[in-house]
């Protein structure tokens with residue numbers, strides 16, 4: 001990566017309250033070069049220009065820290081992680097989190113496995129599967145402190161995918177764009193899924209005028225076993 005992009009990464013992270021050391025930067029550089037390399041043979045990301053990747057993938061992923069819920073040591077699941085967003089940037093900065101990357105596409109899972117080996121991560125597992133199925137499996141059900149998701153489904157559906165993974169008292173952090181109308185359309189889902197919106201945090205991406213929101217959802221009670229009910233994922237466009 002060029003010096004300017006590295007400076008943007010370091011300064012942008014600093015504006016989010018994160019101090020990046022040289023080894024963090026090297027991890028991001030390796031991530032970027034593998035992303036580009038694998039993107040030539042499969043569709044991992046439409047964003048490839050260096051500074052854009054820094055802002056829209058790396059810094060956007062790191063903005064999850066604004067939720068105040070990730071401090072290190074938590075068990076985190078990133079649902080529909082794609083090429084590893086927001087999970088991998090968070091793992092680079094907080095190596096002590098236990099990270100599960102859940103992804104429905106086998107090709108992307110292959111990339112994530114390779115990436116994890118190259119970056120020599122410990123405490124990471126890559127799972128190939130669908131959230132609506134794995135949320136019912138004992139090994140995953142209500143076992144995580146935090147679930148994250150970016151650009152996977154509308155919030156009412158996403159709640160049904162994510163909340164089964166979260167322990168009572170834990171949080172689901174949904175990364176959403178400028179428009180958060182969907183927050184007002186998920187009252188029933190919140191009630192049925194035994195959770196409540198604890199916070200809605202506006203994030204302005206560094207070096208841009210892009211506004212995003214973190215929807216911080218707290219799980220307040222054990223979920224009835226019928227959830228998740230859906231059997232098919234509904235995809236949305238990337239942010």
Ligand SMILES: C[S@@+](CC[C@H](N)C(=O)[O-])C[C@H]1O[C@@H](n2cnc3c(N)ncnc32)[C@H](O)[C@@H]1O
Nearest residue numbers: 080081082085103104105130131150151233238
């Ligand atoms: C638009 S991409 C976003 C990827 C990544 N989170 C990001 O922001 O760059 C959505 C990803 O979610 C995955 N996905 C969609 N529905 C899913 C489900 N029900 N369970 C697991 N993965 C799912 C897709 O395969 C795809 O890789």
